[in-house]
Amino acid sequence: MIHARGLTRSFKIKGGAAVDAVRGIDIDVEAGQLVAFLGPNGAGKSTSLRMLTSLLPPTSGTATVAGHDIVKNPGAVRARIGYIGQKNGAGENFRVRDELVTQGRCYGLTRAEARVRADEVLAQLDLEALAARKPGTLSGGQRRRLDIALGLVHRPGLLFLDEPSTGLDPQSRANIWEHILRLRADHGTTLFLTTHYLEEADSMAERVIIIDHGRIIADGTAAQLKSDLAGDRITITLATESDTARAAAIAERMTGSAPSLTGDVVQLRVAHAGTALPEYLRALESAGTKAIAAETSRPTLDDVFLALTGRTLRESETTPADLTGPAEGRSTAAPAPV
Ligand SMILES: Nc1ncnc2c1ncn2[C@@H]1O[C@H](COP(=O)(O)OP(=O)(O)OP(=O)(O)O)[C@@H](O)[C@H]1O
Numbered sequence: 001m002i003h004a005r006g007l008t009r010s011f012k013i014k015g016g017a018a019v020d021a022v023r024g025i026d027i028d029v030e031a032g033q034l035v036a037f038l039g040p041n042g043a044g045k046s047t048s049l050r051m052l053t054s055l056l057p058p059t060s061g062t063a064t065v066a067g068h069d070i071v072k073n074p075g076a077v078r079a080r081i082g083y084i085g086q087k088n089g090a091g092e093n094f095r096v097r098d099e100l101v102t103q104g105r106c107y108g109l110t111r112a113e114a115r116v117r118a119d120e121v122l123a124q125l126d127l128e129a130l131a132a133r134k135p136g137t138l139s140g141g142q143r144r145r146l147d148i149a150l151g152l153v154h155r156p157g158l159l160f161l162d163e164p165s166t167g168l169d170p171q172s173r174a175n176i177w178e179h180i181l182r183l184r185a186d187h188g189t190t191l192f193l194t195t196h197y198l199e200e201a202d203s204m205a206e207r208v209i210i211i212d213h214g215r216i217i218a219d220g221t222a223a224q225l226k227s228d229l230a231g232d233r234i235t236i237t238l239a240t241e242s243d244t245a246r247a248a249a250i251a252e253r254m255t256g257s258a259p260s261l262t263g264d265v266v267q268l269r270v271a272h273a274g275t276a277l278p279e280y281l282r283a284l285e286s287a288g289t290k291a292i293a294a295e296t297s298r299p300t301l302d303d304v305f306l307a308l309t310g311r312t313l314r315e316s317e318t319t320p321a322d323l324t325g326p327a328e329g330r331s332t333a334a335p336a337p338v
Contacts, residue, residue, distance in 0.1 A: 001054060001160050001190045002029040008063035008214075009047050021047040023214035024061065029207075031157070034184055036205035038198065038301065040313050044214040045194040046086070049160050052192070053083040059149040066158050080106070082151030082159040086166070089147045090135040096146060097122065097131040097280045100153055109152035112154070125179055141172025141286040149178060159183070161193035165200065173197070175206055198313065209304060218309050222301060229307045230299035232273035234280060237298040238264045246289045254280060273297075 002117050004027040010018045022044040030037055049212040050056040052065050056072035063070045066080035090099045097118050110233060122128045125145040127186030130138060144164060164180065165173040177200065181187045196203050201208050202222045210225075218225050238244040244264045251259040251268040254276075260301040267324055271275035273296035284291055305313045 001033075002027055002063070002065050002192065002325065004028075004063035005052055007063055008059045009044075009056065010059045010328070015174050020214055022051070022058075025211070025214075025216050026054075027063075027209065027216070029190065029192060031190050032184070032188050033207055034180075035193070035203050035209060036201035036311070037192065037194045037208045037211065038201050038305075039194075039211035043211045045211060046162055047214075048211065049083070049162055049192075049194065053081060053160050054078055055083070064133070066156075067199065080156055080158065082154070082156040084147045084151045084159070084161045084164060084322055086162045088135070088143055089150045092134060092136040093332075095132050095134055095260055096127060096138075099127070099135065099146070100149060103150050104153045109154070111320050117155075121152050122150065124183075135196060139172070141168050141175055144168060144172070144176055145179060148176075148183075151292045152183075156189070157230050161191065163194050163196060166196055173200070180204070192333045202301050210301075210303065210308070212309055213237050216269040218304060224299070225272075225304045226299040229269050230303035232276070232299060233297045233303070234268050234273050234277050235297070236266045236268075236280070236284075236291045237267065239292050240264070241288055242292075243289045246287055247284055247291070250283050250287060250289070251280065283303070 004025060006024045006026065007022060008020070008024050009022040010020050012018055017269070025044075035205035037045050037048070039216060047056065051058050054065070054070045054077045057071060064193060065077045068080070069074035070077055083215050090096070094102065100121060101111070101114045104117045105111065109117060122131050124284055125148055127149060130142060138146065140263060148161070148164070151161075162182070165176050167295060168176065180191060180193075180202065185192055193205075206221060208218070208225060210221065211218055220227065220228070236247055238247050241264070244261065247266045248259050248261055251266055254268060255267075255268050259266050265308065268280075273276060277296055281291060281294065302313050305311070
């Protein structure tokens with residue numbers, strides 16, 4: 001469904017400098033997959049999505065999406081994909097159902113076909129009761145469902161969603177996910193989405209691709225990435241300063257790397273906490289060091305990012321690595337229908 005090779009995109013900014021937003025990414029996504037595309041602010045997620053949806057020409061590299069070249073045949077790509085950008089796709093002046101009919105007409109459906117299709121997507125996204133309302137009167141979650149409905153009018157086999165659940169309350173987020181998962185189960189739609197919510201990517205997506213500074217740094221199932229790159233965490237609380245120092249030295253000998261120390265708490269990473277914790281406690285006891293509390297936790301995708309980059313995703317969100325000028329010419333509009 002998606003085959004990209006060496007896709008890059010640079011932007012010229014004021015003063016003649018260039019921002020390398022995407023630096024040579026390769027992506028292969030097979031039909032029916034649900035892929036979460038993760039990365040901190042400014043990592044290159046939206047730029048990648050805009051290239052794959054043919055909204056933005058790449059500086060170099062190639063990609064076929066839904067069987068067509070994004071540069072040579074953007075019209076054929078747009079006819080076969082749906083794109084739900086970060087901003088709302090519907091206008092304010094028409095009723096929800098009319099927005100959907102107009103979208104269908106833009107994609108070349110006859111008026112009768114567009115009406116049938118509007119009713120189908122209204123039912124699919126549980127929007128029937130809101131069909132006569134204007135988009136401006138809908139709640140955030142309802143509007144997001146309308147955005148998804150708009151992206152589905154022409155029955156695309158591949159749907160790109162740029163942060164579909166951002167800014168919604170937990171209940172609306174769960175509801176959006178229910179619809180996304182249903183789309184895949186009932187229609188086999190291939191889904192490629194960006195999200196800031198690591199927990200969502202972890203539990204919902206079968207595959208996670210992590211991008212940082214415009215390069216793909218990890219690609220696999222969440223479980224694979226966590227066990228290969230992060231490992232379990234053991235947290236031990238010690239009684240005294242000298243116990244803490246001894247516990248840290250023993251942890252370093254056992255794992256081959258320095259543990260993290262906060263006050264009288266030592267944290268270490270191990271492949272399997274279930275077997276490593278008893279071993280560590282025995283080593284502490286033989287050294288006459290008493291732990292007063294011990295706990296273990298499974299790794300998260302944030303731990304994977306930390307292991308790969310030395311930063312947490314959350315830290316990276318607040319301190320974007322590259323400072324750029326204004327994002328001129330940026331667009332989140334849906335692709336122009338063919
Ligand atoms: N039109 C543009 N002009 C100049 N720089 C741009 C433009 N569009 C994007 N950039 C820069 O390219 C880099 C990647 O931006 P992009 O929007 O792809 O990141 P992102 O991962 O989607 O971030 P976010 O999570 O904040 O949406 C950033 O440094 C951004 O400032």
